[in-house]
Amino acid sequence: MAELAAQGKSPEILFWVGCAGSYDARAIKVTKAFAKILNAANIDFAILGQEERCTGDPARRAGNEFLFQMSAMMNIETINQYKFKRIVTTCPHCYNTFKNEYPALGGDFKVIHHSEYLQELIADGKIRITDEGEIKGKKLTYHDSCYIGRGNDIYEAPREVLNALNNDIIEMKRCKSDGLCCGAGGAQMFKEDEPGNKRINTERAEEAIHTGAEVIAANCPFCITMLEDGIKEKDAQEKVTVLDLAEIIADRI
């Protein structure tokens, strides 16, 4: 972003990669898949690179409001230096903080989650779904992340993205506004569980496996980690793969 700004250019899209997308080996695959799609669709985009910081989501949810606001204000200062049309992010948590929480701190940005953005690209004909790819013909199920689903009431856009593939889609019993959390939100990703009789991701993985789907489509890096762990625990990794919407689409263009 800084390089473009130095040349006096302003891209259309600021791709907000997020911590997971930048550092987590599994989520990096999603980042790359999404970058591949953006390139294929000829989208003029940039990233903040070293200037990007954690949005502060887990800090706020853990109760550490100071750290959240510090991180948020630093991000807002950085982003305010640049011109672009919209922020696109592959992380529901980053999306939610930008959309709902930064405005109170003076950060008014247009932000869109990649599940909605992919739907837009498909609807506008900017990307073409081909009939080839590894996912062709596989049964899919879709896992609603809490912060895209209940948190922001986005249930249809990601499903429309999947519908564009012409694969069989089976819903889990708990879906849409009744979707079951993967167990990572509220900063649970970064701590051990309280005592109980099961892990939340195991519960969700079982439900997903039960549908008989071969691919679980997700839209959140933390859900992916959680679901994959749950599937490994159930020894079902031969039967089911967890993929982000971006990876699924990248496979078919």
Place this chain on the structure above:
Amino acid sequence: MIQQILFILVTIIAVWYAYKQYARIWKNIKLGKPVTLKGEKSQRWRNVFLVALGQKKMFKKWIPGLFHFFIYSAFLITQIELIEIFVDGIFGTHRPFASMLGGFYTFVISLIEILSVLAFVATLIFLARRNLLKVPRFQKPEMKGWPKLDGNIILYLELSLVIGIMMMNGADTVLQHMGAPHYHETGAFAVSSWLGPTLFGGLSEGSLVLIERAGWWIHFLVVLAFLNYLPISKHLHVFLAFPNTYFARLTPKGEIPNMDDVTQEVKIMLGLEEPDPNADMSELPEFGAKDVFDLTQVNLLNAYTCTECGRCTAACPANITGKKLSPRKIMMDVRDRMEEIGKNIEANNTTYIAEPKKAEGAVLSKDNYDDGKSLFDFISDEEIFACTTCNACVEACPVLINPLDIIIQMRRYKQLTLSEGPADWLPMFNAIENSGAVWQMNVERDAWKNDL
């Protein structure tokens, strides 16, 4: 005449006592912080009409939703009959609306009767769900003892209301057929026109009048009992669902409200603003919620509105997987704490005046209250830190209660005021603070693009 005097006397006592109780609830809600409402008024009224009056969210579980609707609609429409009971009770008349309204009266009372029968059946099913079928959400630890009894008492009261109506209308029908004085023609009611003769046919006029009067008094006394029982039970939702849906947050569920008092400090810390040289630094500020005084009045209204149905707990991922957290228990605990404080303040128990504020003649109030306890004596760390902030509880609540909002405020108190919380979170906090990411990494943030 004796009946009229008795009626007026009982009514005055019951209404006065109820007034005292509802005033107590009002005062207890006022223990919380006032809120400034954001968002469109029209949207708030929409919620009242759709969610409270229209029961929209009840039908997410359609079987209990339907049965609840029977009881709810019977309750609503029976209020018409109640007006007539008041008129009769005060003036010693008998069903004066019948001659005024004619066929419409027969229709309304018939509708009341049909809904009452449906409500009766629904109540029996609800009793079975609680006591025989052992529906899991009614068997959680927080439902042992009083909450279980409370739920059953209300259902028994509902049964006796319907029995009262059927006694009075049934006996009335038979008396009308006999041409008894005072019992004038009302037209045939849908249920009592056949239930009355079946149950009471062949009885003497004296017995019938006794049954009719007994039914009338049972119905009326149970209504008064209900009015006075609500404020000590979990059943306040029949009234509070309406204000509660009005005051519910309109912003997306994912948003956690900003702490404006922190914003000021962070701005100073980051050098974006100058500190106020006149600021009073003698007392360390407290952040987050330690007790009901720190919660908002809407949080407290939520707690009184909760009818302990447990849909939140049944949807909570932490609870489903055996953790101690139960969103319903959070609401019950807030209410119980509020009641405890309210009682002490009402009794002006001056031993609970905070030490530095103790003075001759000082009166216990929310501003000097200190009984050495807090919400944390009711709600453990284990509970608040198990929440995934997934909003399933908020989504599940049929009357728009938000347990998550309370959990977050309590986490804030732990973190910001006490610097306590799960040790696992410290590396994440440090990483965000020092390297701007949730993990401490020694590669560059955009290293992924090098092998694109």
